[in-house]
Amino acid sequence: MIDSSQHKGSLLEVDGLSVDYGLKGVSSRAIDRISFELRAGEAVGLVGESGSGKTTTAMAIAGLLSPNARISSGEVRYRGNRLPIDHDAAMRPHRWSETSVVFQGAMNALNPVHRIVKQIAEPCMLKLGMSRGEANARAKELLELVGIPADRGAAYPHELSGGMRQRVMIAMALACRPSLIIGDEPTTALDVITQAQILKLLGELRSRLNIALILITHDLSVVAECCDRVMIMYSGRIVEDGTVAEIFAQPKHPYTRLLIESIPNPASGKKIIRPIPGDPPNLVNRPSGCAFHPRCPSAMGICATELPSLDKFGQGRVACHLHRSSQHDKVAAHA
Amino acid sequence: MSRRIGRILLRAVITLVMVAILNFGLFRVIPGDPASLLLGGARTSVTDEQIEAQRQNWGLDRPLFPDQALDYLSATLQGDLGYSFKFRGRHVADLILERLPATIVLVGLAQFIAILCGVMLGVYAGWRRGGAVDHAATGVSLALYSTPSFWLGMLLVVIFSTALGWLPGYGAYSPGANVGSLDLALDYLRHLALPVTAVALGLIGQYVVVARAAMSDVVTEDYMVTARAKGLTGGQMLMRHAFRNAMLPVVTLITLNLGYVVAGAITVEAVFAWPGIGGLTVEALNARDYPVLQGIFLLLGVSIVMANLIADLAYGLLDPRVRQ
């Protein structure tokens, strides 16, 4: 548990958050008692397969859950104050002014019938109370900032390339000078070179403007480019949390290790990419104990029966029975 | 941009040419000599010499193509649509022009009301999909969509004219109304009320269905999530982001429904003896007055092609993606 009074420096605290989706009477838990904190200006990657709950986590923080989602436990605090994430209207003042989102596949995330300058200027007018002229001027500044000539502002989304559209999304996200940007797979639809450019831009801008970043991705290598810290999610839970350097050098959780091994790395001379064997878990009917145990190469008897808690381990945290004994020692020592 | 407009214009021209071909060909296959037909109902009292004289006079002894076809085309382009059988000696063009204003008033007003109410209701139903308004509006609209407008008109007459006696159900003016007075205008509006309601009700159903479907597609689009993330209110999301996108399919489908507009207007006019094109159509059908029918077909064809043309061009203004 995180005690807000002890973490004056944290921007965002997620505390025991669970979200359920109800579909035709069947309820499935998308995220289960997620807890983490984020300091101002920190960049964290949230990594997992599809269905691991990373997008639900991000949308919950932004207060953008769909109507069939229900928050069944926990809360989100922003600068120490509880966010009304289950109340659409009450979240409105917070949105974009404090937390903005760079969505994936910017083709559909941008409105096809409006010029891009208008779409960037819109939050400036509505949230910052700028006049149309001021807002347009700001929008053009922002375009220059993300490397698009200001006169391209008159273009419509369909007239731009995928990379350019993603730049527009970033410019739009910066419009109200937020303290937190959530990137929801912002580079997924792009080719490798464009992807690297966008990540570089995002990383530079965020550290220059001191904005915190939560980067959602299924691709661990994307995190390595521009994050300080990474959290690995599996089946609605955080299984490992640590600095990028630590996790890449010494992954603790077997799932993290397999994820790192599955990254194609021409430099290391590895020829074969190893996919993780087995299927992603079913959210309606999760495996007992540790959800990863049916696919885990190091599974033990206890893994099928007991859910490992996410405990402090070294600099970070890990939820795995393999690392429990040492954890118990620490707890004992601490007590 | 110009290429797209060129294509639209080409299509309109092709359709118009086909309307002309159909119009020319259709009324040349009628058995019996066109000349004797053109001389009207008094076929028996016309001598062969007279018919022959008319044939030469009208160029009917010349080959069908190209001579007659070209004559027809040039006459049509000059607004000469021939003479009516029934209203002997009258120009078809004059007959049509005489009746046109009444129809324009009826159809224009009904369309305006139907588009306004139908699109607003449909947009709202699609925006709040699954709500009470949506269920009610969808149910009623499907029923209206399946109901012939003229039957709605007959029901309106039974209820509001015969049973309640509130509004007149016949004609455009009461007999003996003072010409040029305010009473006359009021009288006209009272006569207009029921036919306009009948035509509009028949159309509202379709516009609700179409606008609702378009809006329910739009609300699931990613850019609506972006708009919500930007902290826009529901009203701002609807007006700034959803509405214009939802109008794209609506514009196309409104023109596709022109057939219902025409069918609705013509049959409703027949119910109310409204002195417009619909009434003329019924008279022409009953009297087998082919030149008038031909003229009406030309009028309808040209109007429909023009409406499509306008809709295609308007679509380009609304959707930047097709402008290229």
Place this chain on the structure above:
Amino acid sequence: MSKSTIRYSGRTRARAIKTFLGQFLGYGGAQLGLLCLVFFLVTAAMPNILVGPLQTAINATGDFLAPPSGQHLLGTDEVGRDVLNLVVHGARISLTIALLATVISLVVGTTVGMTAGYFGRWVDVWLMRLTDFFFVMPSFVLALVITPVVLEVMGRGREILGFRPSLFVILVVIGMTSWAFVARVVRSQTLSLKERTFVDRARVAGSSNFSIMVRHILPNLVPQIAANGALVVAGAIYVETSLSFLGLGDPLQPSWGTLLSLAQRAGAASAGAWWYLGAPGVCVLTVSLSFVLIGNALDDTFNPRRRVIP
């Protein structure tokens, strides 16, 4: 897009049909539509058993424009005929015209659409130009001028296939003028189907173009044709009713539209004879709505994402 399965084995086909029916009947609209439709089809199948032979002015049994009573459940018309009798016989005539017109429309639309999509190039260009014309020009407007002219050419004497000439002409004209929408849908579906591997395989195996179209492409078009077919029927009923109302029908074989036309001429509305004009109108509304509901449910089942009427 629908998932068109290439070839079903017996069991998978049975399972596919079962899932389809389960999904289709899950829509309340489909249930309501089917229920009404079955009722009217049964009525149309045996009008003589239900209400006896069609009454005429000579064998009419009632008073003039009498309101509903125990003897005449739906009242009588202006010459004393029983309205129930007329409406039940009208069901047979209206439904036959609408369904046959739809068959013509589907056959023409499918043929044109499949030919254009399959052969492409100039065949496609010219067939689609023709389709564009019929797409733009409403069936009602075309039928309004074509029907009287064709009748004039044919003469109004003898019956054709058991139909009075005007009914026969109306159904053929409606069918021949309302296929454009079907042709467009079928064409675009054919374009994607002909790129599939099973078509290539058939071509390599030496099948003729005709056999590929009929045996491999046509079966996969059935969902689209069915969903649009239901909407074509609704449109055909609308057009037939409107044309008959304008007097193009036949008083000796009165459809619902013709009955409404007779009611109008008899001044039923101003006489307050709501039963006379109400009965056929409610029938048109119910049958047309049933087909719209069934069409929508079929389309929702086959293409879950979107559907826009017309």
